Amino acid sequence: MLPNPYKLFSEILTRKYTRKLDENQLPEQRSLRSGFSNPDHLQVINQEMEKAEEFNLKVYMAFVEYKKTFDSAEQTFFLQTLKI
DSSP: OOOHOOOOOOOOHHHHHHHHHHTOOOTTOTSSTTTTTTTHHHHHHHHOOOOOOTTTOOOOOOOOOOSSSHHSSOOHHHHHHOOO
């Protein structure tokens, strides 16, 4: 019996966090969000590189991977999200 209530509670928390986190993200932050995918980003990068090549421009890119994201997030935000 325990797995069913756990699954339900887990789904409720996931939906609540997802909605709150999506509302508080910058529009530029699209990776790992609902409704967006990494292939979209790759298409944009390809278009920008083609445009730069067309106009003989140099391209500089930086890819940042943040590890342990939730360790650096403010815990008060998560506690406020859990309040009903």
